[in-house]
Amino acid sequence: MDTPGNIENENPELKGSENNNPFSVPEGYFENLAGKILARIETAREIKALSPTLSQIEKKNPFRVPENYFKGEEFSEENLSEKIRAKIYSGEGLKSSTKNPFKIPERYFDELPEKIQREIEQKEGSPVLLPVRKKDFKIPQNYFENLPGHINQKIIGKEAKIISFRSYYNKYKYSAIAVAAAVAAIIALYVFYPSFPGINEREMFVSAEEISNSFYLQEIDEATLIEEISESSLDDISDQETPVEEYLIENGIDEIILIDEL
Amino acid sequence: MFREGESRHSAFNLIVKKYQQKIYWHIRRIVIVHDDADDVVQNTFVKAWEGLDKFREEANLYTWLYKIATNESITFLNKKKAHLNVPFGDVEFQLSKSLEADVFYDGDEIQTRLQKAILTLPEKQRIVFNMKFYEEMKYEEMSEILDTSVGALKASFHHAVKKIEEYVKKN
Numbered sequence: 468m469d470t471p472g473n474i475e476n477e478n479p480e481l482k483g484s485e486n487n488n489p490f491s492v493p494e495g496y497f498e499n500l501a502g503k504i505l506a507r508i509e510t511a512r513e514i515k516a517l518s519p520t521l522s523q524i525e526k527k528n529p530f531r532v533p534e535n536y537f538k539g540e541e542f543s544e545e546n547l548s549e550k551i552r553a554k555i556y557s558g559e560g561l562k563s564s565t566k567n568p569f570k571i572p573e574r575y576f577d578e579l580p581e582k583i584q585r586e587i588e589q590k591e592g593s594p595v596l597l598p599v600r601k602k603d604f605k606i607p608q609n610y611f612e613n614l615p616g617h618i619n620q621k622i623i624g625k626e627a628k629i630i631s632f633r634s635y636y637n638k639y640k641y642s643a644i645a646v647a648a649a650v651a652a653i654i655a656l657y658v659f660y661p662s663f664p665g666i667n668e669r670e671m672f673v674s675a676e677e678i679s680n681s682f683y684l685q686e687i688d689e690a691t692l693i694e695e696i697s698e699s700s701l702d703d704i705s706d707q708e709t710p711v712e713e714y715l716i717e718n719g720i721d722e723i724i725l726i727d728e729l
Numbered sequence: 730m731f732r733e734g735e736s737r738h739s740a741f742n743l744i745v746k747k748y749q750q751k752i753y754w755h756i757r758r759i760v761i762v763h764d765d766a767d768d769v770v771q772n773t774f775v776k777a778w779e780g781l782d783k784f785r786e787e788a789n790l791y792t793w794l795y796k797i798a799t800n801e802s803i804t805f806l807n808k809k810k811a812h813l814n815v816p817f818g819d820v821e822f823q824l825s826k827s828l829e830a831d832v833f834y835d836g837d838e839i840q841t842r843l844q845k846a847i848l849t850l851p852e853k854q855r856i857v858f859n860m861k862f863y864e865e866m867k868y869e870e871m872s873e874i875l876d877t878s879v880g881a882l883k884a885s886f887h888h889a890v891k892k893i894e895e896y897v898k899k900n
Contacts, residue, residue: 493747503865510865517887518894524843526863529836530757537750547753547767548745551774556738 741781745774748791751864752798758859759802761824761848763833769805773798795874799856806852821848821855846896850889857882858889 515522535545544550752773757766776797777784784793813823825848828834829841836844847855856875860866868879875882 502867506865506867509867510861513886514862514890517890520894520897521843521862521890524839524897527836527840528754528863529834529840529844530754530763531833531835532753532763533833537753547749547770548742550767551745551749551771552742554771554775555741555778 737781741778744777744790744794748794749774751791752794755795755860755864756798756802758847758863759799759856760805762827762831765805765809769801770798773801776801789873792870792873799874802856803852821850821852824848842897842900843893846893846900849896850892853877854885854889854892857885858893861886 511522533545536547749770753766753770756769756773757763760766760769773794777794780797784790809823825845828836828844828848847858850858853875857871860871860874861868868882871877871882872879877885
């Protein structure tokens, strides 16, 4: 006869299952439980001591989250862990999500302030030089308008001097011819043989105006130029008559005219 | 456990599932609005993932995650402040206004009053109050997360409670 109250005898299917606990707790639950309870008691005691009003307010969480936010189906877009998983494994991570798609040249921002400063200086003048610029050199009124006239006057004066040169004609006859011949030869060479070594393309296309406006030419003293031409030409001329000179003599070109042309 | 190999991904998934709620609520009480909290909690875990190599195993993972979450929340509020171009106190005022507008908020009158009182506190005091009052965290744990001495935290909580009591009584 079965003993009354013996579950195993009343329900044979439960036999052997009394030790199987279908419930489980989170890992470390019991280890942390005492600490949690103590922390709760301490907090409540502290709040009660500090503020009786606050201790009477029910500690309720007024915030909600969307349905399925924590417990939704995996692979659901609403599920938080799924969102995090997608963000990490898609490679989208924080680095890529905040990555700037635009690129700038290397050291751009290091050099930018200097560039801006240069632009400002070009437009408005250097802040350093600005006070100096205010005291800039002045020129007489209409100076540049009148300058060509003054130069012409000086040239005429020089021509007069050349006339006086004629009085020494006999003395410097061959020298003068040699100078004229050399100049004519150089001009001819440059006009008819533009590819002559020493003439580059840029020089070939320099206009007469550019030459006359050239800073270099303007800066050189006129007397120095003439002296330079005379000396260098004379140095190159031998006592023998050159073929060009012969040509000039043979064709009866007036030497005086040539000298005047200078 | 998650230093290398394929176990890294699955181990991290377990970490997310274990701590997501605690971290979420910690963040939500700081940033108030669900959508903002959702962004910040995701950034927190992504940062944790990216910093796994730097994580010292002797440190507490839970504390480490809390630290990231707190920093991320403060960064978020600073950005919000810069975006709104208002002083920090006014951000709390904005949060107070958005509290009732949030569809995921359903506090009653007393709860709303309490939340508004909390939002009058300075940022750090607010965090300390929430961690103690709602999360019932020990001062020692808070000290590790916030890099602040236990004494300073106790004083901060004390001031916070006094201010809240005053606000609740006045309103």
